[in-house]
Each structure stands twice: as C-alpha cells, then as structure tokens.
Amino acid sequence: MQLSTATFLPQEIIRKKRDGLTLNDAEITFMVKGITSGQLSDVQLGAFAMAVYQRGMTMAERITLTQQMMYSGNVLNWQQMDLNGPIVDKHSTGGVGDKVSLMLGPIVAACGAYVPMISGRGLGHTGGTLDKFDSIPGYNAYPSEQMFKALVKRVGCAIIGQTDQLAPADQRMYATRDVTATVESIDLITSSILSKKLAAGLDALVMDVKTGNGAFAAKMSMAQELSQSISHVATGAGVPTRCLITDMNQVLGKSVGNAVEMAECVDFLCNPQQAEPRLLELTIELAAHMLDISGAADTLDAARDKARDALNKGHAATVFAKMVEGLGGPADLLEKPTLYLPQAPIVKPILAPASGYVSAMDVRAIGMSMVSLKAGRSKAEDPIDYAVGLSNMVQMNDYVEQGQPIALAHVRSDDQLSMLNQQILKTIQLSPKACKTQALIKECYQA
Structure with a gap:
C-alpha cells in the first residue's frame, strides 16, 4: 500500500540521510516525486545527492530509489x-x-x-x-x-x-x-x-x-x-x-x-x-x-x-x-559503408618513434585526445565531428619497428594531425620485452 507523503519535509529527509540514518520507502518515494515534479529545488536536490554520497545507502534503500526513479516515467510493457x-x-x-x-x-x-x-x-x-x-x-x-x-x-x-x-x-x-x-x-x-x-x-x-x-x-x-x-x-x-x-x-x-x-x-x-x-x-x-x-x-x-x-x-x-x-x-x-559514413579528408599514419613491444597504453589519455578532436564531448551540448578518430591501432604486446605505423589518424587539418601525433605517442609505451597478458574478463558476479 502506498504511504501518504503529504507530511514530509525535504529538509528533514536530507537531515536524516546527512546523519547517516536509513530512509524508509515512503521518504524515498517522496523525494523522487519531488525530483520529477520540480517541487524539490536544485539546492535541496544537490544537498540530498551530497548526503547520499557521504553517507551511502543500504541495499534496500538502493532498490527503492531505483524502482521509484524507474517509475518516474513510462515503463515499457511488452x-x-x-x-x-x-x-x-x-x-x-x-x-x-x-x-x-x-x-x-x-x-x-x-x-x-x-x-x-x-x-x-x-x-x-x-x-x-x-x-x-x-x-x-x-x-x-x-x-x-x-x-x-x-x-x-x-x-x-x-x-x-x-x-x-x-x-x-x-x-x-x-x-x-x-x-x-x-x-x-x-x-x-x-x-x-x-x-x-x-x-x-x-x-x-x-x-x-x-x-x-x-x-x-x-x-x-x-x-x-x-x-x-x-x-x-x-x-x-x-x-x-x-x-x-x-x-x-x-x-x-x-x-x-x-x-x-x-x-x-x-x-x-x-x-x-x-x-x-x-x-x-x-x-x-x-x-x-x-x-x-x-x-x-x-x-x-x-x-x-x-x-x-x-x-x-x-x-x-x-x-x-x-x-x-x-x-x-x-x-x-x-x-x-564508405559511401555513407563520414570520411576525414586526411588519413595518415602515426609512426613508432622506436622499435619494441607495446607494453602499456594510457587509455584515458587516448580518449581525451578524441575529445580534443571533437570526436567526443566535454559538455553534453558539445557538437560531434563524426569523421575524425583513430583506426588500425596496435594492440598490447604487438611488436613494431621504428617508423612503422602504430595507428592511422583521421583528421581534418595538418594542425590536428600534429596534435594527435604528439598526444598518441605519449600514450603508448614500447619495451624490449613483451609484458604479461591481462585477463580480458576478470570476474563474473550474479546475486
């Protein structure tokens, strides 16, 4: 049975979570309804999020929060x-x-x-x-x-x-x-x-x-x-x-x-x-x-x-x-595919500065290099350039000779090519010996 939420005050629920106490189903339902309707102000929502961040939730609280957020809009029925x-x-x-x-x-x-x-x-x-x-x-x-x-x-x-x-x-x-x-x-x-x-x-x-x-x-x-x-x-x-x-x-x-x-x-x-x-x-x-x-x-x-x-x-x-x-x-x-997918005007290799085995990648930095090309976004409203990117990338433990390609850069200008060359070469480490291969699938968990 759905509990009445009319007597709740957002600040009291925020205070309760701030103090590390467990919220009941009705309190969580009240907060989610306030988020959806706009009755919960941005300040209150930010305070609630910070209280949860600092104090955490029990599994029961997480289940209720998830279900109420799911039911805040349409749920597809097949x-x-x-x-x-x-x-x-x-x-x-x-x-x-x-x-x-x-x-x-x-x-x-x-x-x-x-x-x-x-x-x-x-x-x-x-x-x-x-x-x-x-x-x-x-x-x-x-x-x-x-x-x-x-x-x-x-x-x-x-x-x-x-x-x-x-x-x-x-x-x-x-x-x-x-x-x-x-x-x-x-x-x-x-x-x-x-x-x-x-x-x-x-x-x-x-x-x-x-x-x-x-x-x-x-x-x-x-x-x-x-x-x-x-x-x-x-x-x-x-x-x-x-x-x-x-x-x-x-x-x-x-x-x-x-x-x-x-x-x-x-x-x-x-x-x-x-x-x-x-x-x-x-x-x-x-x-x-x-x-x-x-x-x-x-x-x-x-x-x-x-x-x-x-x-x-x-x-x-x-x-x-x-x-x-x-x-x-x-x-x-x-x-x-080449008739329809956007093509960058410049496609040139990024060349290995030395010979060796690919022993490490700074993957996050590679991702951020894509953001700098506008293949990704730093803000939700940023436009995307669909044509730019990297292809034919080397993999871990691949051996490359000095001067061989480690990737193909798809860019719109020589400036982008120069920037990508500098950034990508910093992200890939070459070593005299192959490294230990990491397991692709590390664990499997089911409750």
Missing part, C-alpha cells in the same frame, strides 16, 4: 506484443573503443531473444553508442514508442536513445550530480543505470563493468563494489542481472571515434574471421551470458556456440542491416 522469446539487454559502464553494443544486440537478436537497447551518448573520455549510430545518415535514434516496439518485434533488436518519458527523475538527478561532485557514488550510479535499463521492461540484464586506466572504475575494488550493487539491486527489483568485470587497460578493438568505429562494426559483422581477437571474445562472451541468463540457451557453452553461429553465418549482419533500415538509415550500409 505483453501486448506477443513476443516469442525473452527480453534482454546489456549495459557497459563505458570505455575507449567500446563498440560492443553495435554488434552484440544484433547477435543476440539473431539467436531468438529480443533486445530493446536504450543507449547513451559519450561524455568525458568514453565514447557513446548513440554517437556512433549518429554517424549513419538518416538513422533516427528517437523513434516513437510504437515504432520502437514494432521494430523490436519485427527485427529482434533496436538501439535507440533515452527519451524524456523514460526515467525523467534520473535525467534531473544526473545533471545535478554532474555539477555537485557527486558522480562517483555507487548508490547513485546504481540507481541511474538501472532506472533507465529497467524502464525498458526487461526479463534479464547483463552488465559490462569496465576496470583499468581507461575505465570510470579504475580500481578493481570499485568495479567489484559496483558489480555487487547493480546485481543485488536489479535482482531485488525483479530483473535477474549478471555483471562481468572486464579489462580496459587497452583500447577495445582497433578504432576510436564514431564513423571509424561504425566501420569496424560493419567489418566485424561481414568478416568475423578477421575481427580483432579481444573484441570478438568479449562480444561473444557477453552475448552468451545474455542468452544464458534470459533462458534463450540451456547452458553457457551452448549460448557461446549459438552466438558464434549467428555471427559466422551472417544472421547477425542481417539483423543489423534491417535495424538500420528500420530506423531510417541506408538499406545497403553493410555493402557500401
């Missing part, structure tokens, strides 16, 4: 769509070159599951899935709910952006956290991620929690804490969730940017035998976990085989092509 498979999605905490979602959704859909993927744009050093899709001319990332549902049913997958109707409380909360130094709160990160994902009406969810120098959770301990929180809260909210902690100490795949990553995605789907091995391994593994946890495959091994078959036999490429066409993009993107 019951009337008569789908003949489970509804499952994946979310990544963000990385550099992390283009997995582009191929993953179509692979899982080709295996009989349905993937209504609601994705975000990049901010800071990490790239955004929607920015990559925006490099496709005509692609509509904000279709109507009716069109979105119809495409998911017909094709099996649709990758779109968060609308104002989905978890609006999170949109205001996130904007406040961004300017009040409260972004790095496990409690608020958990509710922010899950309120959007669970509003998609999922049966199951898989999380890719990145750790390493190119990840938000740079330390393994933070990645573990976030994985446990997300898995417990999502499962407690009724959606079984599995978290994989994966390595982000090197660029994922061989490209960083928007059109260049979309081009790598197209090549991945059309020529999977030539895909970069780490990108292929992670994509198949995440697909397998999505199929396994959702019940679309009987075992994890069977799910891996199913995902590989869908990719190798071209079924995933077919789903991708139909999705792109269904959202307004060109029907022949897979056949003619």
Whole structure:
C-alpha cells in the first residue's frame, strides 16, 4: 500500500540521510516525486545527492530509489506484443573503443531473444553508442514508442536513445550530480543505470563493468563494489542481472571515434574471421551470458556456440542491416559503408618513434585526445565531428619497428594531425620485452 507523503519535509529527509540514518520507502518515494515534479529545488536536490554520497545507502534503500526513479516515467510493457522469446539487454559502464553494443544486440537478436537497447551518448573520455549510430545518415535514434516496439518485434533488436518519458527523475538527478561532485557514488550510479535499463521492461540484464586506466572504475575494488550493487539491486527489483568485470587497460578493438568505429562494426559483422581477437571474445562472451541468463540457451557453452553461429553465418549482419533500415538509415550500409559514413579528408599514419613491444597504453589519455578532436564531448551540448578518430591501432604486446605505423589518424587539418601525433605517442609505451597478458574478463558476479 502506498504511504501518504503529504507530511514530509525535504529538509528533514536530507537531515536524516546527512546523519547517516536509513530512509524508509515512503521518504524515498517522496523525494523522487519531488525530483520529477520540480517541487524539490536544485539546492535541496544537490544537498540530498551530497548526503547520499557521504553517507551511502543500504541495499534496500538502493532498490527503492531505483524502482521509484524507474517509475518516474513510462515503463515499457511488452505483453501486448506477443513476443516469442525473452527480453534482454546489456549495459557497459563505458570505455575507449567500446563498440560492443553495435554488434552484440544484433547477435543476440539473431539467436531468438529480443533486445530493446536504450543507449547513451559519450561524455568525458568514453565514447557513446548513440554517437556512433549518429554517424549513419538518416538513422533516427528517437523513434516513437510504437515504432520502437514494432521494430523490436519485427527485427529482434533496436538501439535507440533515452527519451524524456523514460526515467525523467534520473535525467534531473544526473545533471545535478554532474555539477555537485557527486558522480562517483555507487548508490547513485546504481540507481541511474538501472532506472533507465529497467524502464525498458526487461526479463534479464547483463552488465559490462569496465576496470583499468581507461575505465570510470579504475580500481578493481570499485568495479567489484559496483558489480555487487547493480546485481543485488536489479535482482531485488525483479530483473535477474549478471555483471562481468572486464579489462580496459587497452583500447577495445582497433578504432576510436564514431564513423571509424561504425566501420569496424560493419567489418566485424561481414568478416568475423578477421575481427580483432579481444573484441570478438568479449562480444561473444557477453552475448552468451545474455542468452544464458534470459533462458534463450540451456547452458553457457551452448549460448557461446549459438552466438558464434549467428555471427559466422551472417544472421547477425542481417539483423543489423534491417535495424538500420528500420530506423531510417541506408538499406545497403553493410555493402557500401564508405559511401555513407563520414570520411576525414586526411588519413595518415602515426609512426613508432622506436622499435619494441607495446607494453602499456594510457587509455584515458587516448580518449581525451578524441575529445580534443571533437570526436567526443566535454559538455553534453558539445557538437560531434563524426569523421575524425583513430583506426588500425596496435594492440598490447604487438611488436613494431621504428617508423612503422602504430595507428592511422583521421583528421581534418595538418594542425590536428600534429596534435594527435604528439598526444598518441605519449600514450603508448614500447619495451624490449613483451609484458604479461591481462585477463580480458576478470570476474563474473550474479546475486
């Protein structure tokens, strides 16, 4: 039964959390309703976010906060769509070159599951899935709910952006956290991620929690804490969730940017035998976990085989092509990617200053170099240059001779080329000996 919230005062709830006490369901419900309606002022919201940041929340509080933020707007209901498979999605905490979602959704859909993927744009050093899709001319990332549902049913997958109707409380909360130094709160990160994902009406969810120098959770301990929180809260909210902690100490795949990553995605789907091995391994593994946890495959091994078959036999490429066409993009993107994807006027190699094995990458710095090219954004309203970026990047433990390319720079001017040369050469370390290979998938956690 819904408790009355009429007698609550925001300042008293803020005081209670400031003093380290546990909020009850009715108090959290009151605060979320105030966030959504605007009755909670920006000052009060900032104070509440800081109190949570400083004092934390119990798992029960996190579950209630997540559920109330999820229900602050529309929650998609698929019951009337008569789908003949489970509804499952994946979310990544963000990385550099992390283009997995582009191929993953179509692979899982080709295996009989349905993937209504609601994705975000990049901010800071990490790239955004929607920015990559925006490099496709005509692609509509904000279709109507009716069109979105119809495409998911017909094709099996649709990758779109968060609308104002989905978890609006999170949109205001996130904007406040961004300017009040409260972004790095496990409690608020958990509710922010899950309120959007669970509003998609999922049966199951898989999380890719990145750790390493190119990840938000740079330390393994933070990645573990976030994985446990997300898995417990999502499962407690009724959606079984599995978290994989994966390595982000090197660029994922061989490209960083928007059109260049979309081009790598197209090549991945059309020529999977030539895909970069780490990108292929992670994509198949995440697909397998999505199929396994959702019940679309009987075992994890069977799910891996199913995902590989869908990719190798071209079924995933077919789903991708139909999705792109269904959202307004060109029907022949897979056949003619260079005709449609933006091309930078200058494409030149960045040459190794010495010979050696690639022994370390400053992945965050590589991501920030993309921001300086305007392939990424430092503020939400910043425009994006979809054509610029890096391709054909070396991987960890690759051996390069002095003067050989370590990457291809896609730029608009000689000044950009000079800047990128200087920045990228500082981010890649060459050593006489190969280094120890880091595990791509470090842990798997499910509550």
